[in-house]
Structure formats: C-alpha cells, structure tokens
Amino acid sequence: MENKATMATNRTYPAIFHKEGDGYWVEFPDVPGCFTQGETLEEAFKMAKEALALGLDGESVKSPTPLEEVVTEGNDRAMLVEADSGDDIVYFKNSEVPRAIETGLEKRGFTKYQVAQILGVDRAYISRIAKGERVPSVDMAKRIGTLLDFDWRVFYTDGTGAL
Numbered sequence: 001m002e003n004k005a006t007m008a009t010n011r012t013y014p015a016i017f018h019k020e021g022d023g024y025w026v027e028f029p030d031v032p033g034c035f036t037q038g039e040t041l042e043e044a045f046k047m048a049k050e051a052l053a054l055g056l057d058g059e060s061v062k063s064p065t066p067l068e069e070v071v072t073e074g075n076d077r078a079m080l081v082e083a084d085s086g087d088d089i090v091y092f093k094n095s096e097v098p099r100a101i102e103t104g105l106e107k108r109g110f111t112k113y114q115v116a117q118i119l120g121v122d123r124a125y126i127s128r129i130a131k132g133e134r135v136p137s138v139d140m141a142k143r144i145g146t147l148l149d150f151d152w153r154v155f156y157t158d159g160t161g162a163l
Contacts, residue, residue, distance in 0.1 A: 011056060011083040013064045015048050017041065019075045028081075030064055031055040036122050045081065051122050052083040054134070096154050097132045104148025119143055129155075 013031060017024050024044035025037040034055030038044030055061070070078040105112065112130055116123040119140070128134040129144070135155055136144065145152030 010064060011052070012080050013052060013083075014067045014070045014078055015052070015081045016070065016072055017044055017048075017077040017079060026051070028052060028055060029070060031061050033124070034122070037120050039120070041077075045079070047121065048081045049084045051125070052081055053085075054122065054125050054128065056083055096157065098130055100150040100154050101130045101144070101148060104144075104150050108148055110148070115144070115147060118147060 013028050015026050015028050017026050023037060023039045024041055026035065026044050026048045028034040028048075028051075031052065034051055036044065036047040036051035038047045067078055067080055072078050104110075105115070110118075112126045113123050116126040119126070121140070125134070126144075129136050129140075135141075138152075141152040141155045145154075
C-alpha cells in the first residue's frame with residue numbers, strides 16, 4: 001500500500017454513476033465507503049467531487065484503478081472524478097456549530113443519518129460538519145440551517161459571532 005504523501009497528490013479516481021429512479025447514486029470502487037447521490041447527472045457529479053474530497057481527507061487509499069478496467073453493468077457509467085480542492089476542509093474550533101446542529105437535531109427529532117438522507121449527502125459529510133471539522137458550501141449551510149432551524153451563518157463566524 002502506498003503512503004499518504006503519495007496518495008495526497010492523486011485526487012482523481014474512477015466513479016460509477018448508477019441510474020436509479022429519478023436520480024443517480026455514485027460509488028468509488030477504490031475508496032471504500034465513499035458514496036453520494038444527486039437528482040441529475042450533473043448534480044451527482046458535483047456531489048461526487050465533494051464526496052471524494054471527504055473520502056480522501058486524511059485517508060490512505062489504493063492507487064486509482066484505470067478507467068478502462070472499471071466494471072459497470074446495464075446503464076451504469078464510469079467516469080473519472082477529480083476531488084474538490086479540499087480548500088474548504090477546515091479544522092476549526094467554533095463551538096457554536098456543533099451546539100447549533102445538536103440543538104437542531106433534538107428540536108426536529110432527526111439523526112445525522114436522517115439529515116444526510118434528506119439533504120442527499122454522505123453521512124460522513126454531515127458528521128464532519130457537525131463536529132466542526134468541515135465548513136459546508138453556502139448553499140449546503142443554508143439547507144442545513146433551514147432543515148434544523150438555525151441561522152446558517154453560524155458556519156462562517158469565528159466563534160465570537162463575527163462573520
């Protein structure tokens with residue numbers, strides 16, 4: 001197995017896009033446990049870039065399988081996906097984020113898993129956001145804030161309330 005330093009430079013992996021009902025779900029054969037979904041192929045591709053960034057974040061994974069060796073079935077599509085830059089993967093200590101999410105979960109009676117399903121994202125993504133380890137996009141912050149009934153701007157404060 002290659003070391004993490006080697007893996008950090010390679011951020012392009014094959015993904016399998018499965019058509020299911022009115023949307024797509026995506027898996028990365030080389031990144032165990034890395035899944036996402038989207039209502040359209042374009043949305044699924046965008047979510048795949050983000051999911052891959054999370055899947056590679058601090059993890060040691062094998063080298064990518066060449067695209068031509070990825071096995072698909074039926075209407076499945078194999079495509080190369082380059083992980084988001086990871087610039088928004090920020091480790092910060094803003095105690096307001098975990099508190100706002102936990103309060104929202106209790107208030108609405110949801111689990112993190114249910115929130116991930118409702119928002120159409122990976123559970124690991126929601127867990128990292130809930131721990132304050134990841135800053136979501138503005139769109140995702142608004143969606144989480146609306147779902148859990150808190151001010152989405154808490155994700156972008158410095159812990160003192162200042163934006």
